Amino acid sequence: MSNRDRNLLPIKRHSLPKYTVLREYLHLLEHYPFEGVRTYCLIDAFAGTGEVFRTWDRKVMNGSSLLMGEFAKKACNLPTKCISVEANFPRFDQLENVLSQYSPVSECLCGDCNSEVINIFKKLSDDDFAFVFFDPDGLGNPPLQYATVKRALAHKNVEILLNFQWRAGLLRVLSKKTPGVMATITNFIGTATWKGIMRKRLPPEQKMRQLLKLYLRDFEKRFSNIQSLEIPPNSKIPQYFLVFATDRAHVADEIKRAMDDVRVQFYRRKRAILT
């Protein structure tokens, strides 16, 4: 069966750092477990197909849900449950198939993460640790709502990795002035004050920075450490930002180091291609 038949999600080379950061995070979680909690719940809110298809060399590699499943298997001393949510039926079928090897620690839910994530958190107590990976394509389909992210932020022991899509996400829709699109943006950002930023006479990069800051307002109140990486690394107007939030300073430092390494590697690779 071809990769196209298997409905695998295609990824571009610039997305490799997303997996580097996720792998690094799972490695840290395994070696520096979150202290004082009963169970670990890893939530892949935009799960995809488990495996992804690399468009540049036509290879298949593990996507986010498989990486989390592997973590649960390796870190068997930590009571872990992985929950993967996927809204698209054919992708869900593929996901369920590929994750069956990690059953029962890995569970797949077919549906909109906006309702599923809220249901998952209803079942968690303060003694449970949750890691949530929000990795939408564009704003999501259905779009990610700020209320969903806020529910995750309200959990006592939580760490978050979030893909804040700029070029294929907010930037693509910001110029559309229909009431429906404007309501979608307001639900996505959780406030209508983005309209004030858009009215300002500012260079595009500054508008982007202000919108990102607005989006992260509750992250900044909730977490003591936030790290972000622009994708592609070193780009001024990126495809997306990968935002990591935690209260654990040593984990934030390690993630920052991983992000800095990625920037250096990308810089070196680009220079090698040009010379």
Ligand SMILES: C[S@@+](CC[C@H](N)C(=O)[O-])C[C@H]1O[C@@H](n2cnc3c(N)ncnc32)[C@H](O)[C@@H]1O
């Ligand atoms: C960028 S892909 C995820 C890639 C995956 N995280 C990985 O790295 O292997 C986004 C996925 O989220 C799914 N999706 C979009 N909106 C969703 C929603 N509201 N709830 C759940 N899944 C959604 C899409 O069908 C797509 O498969």
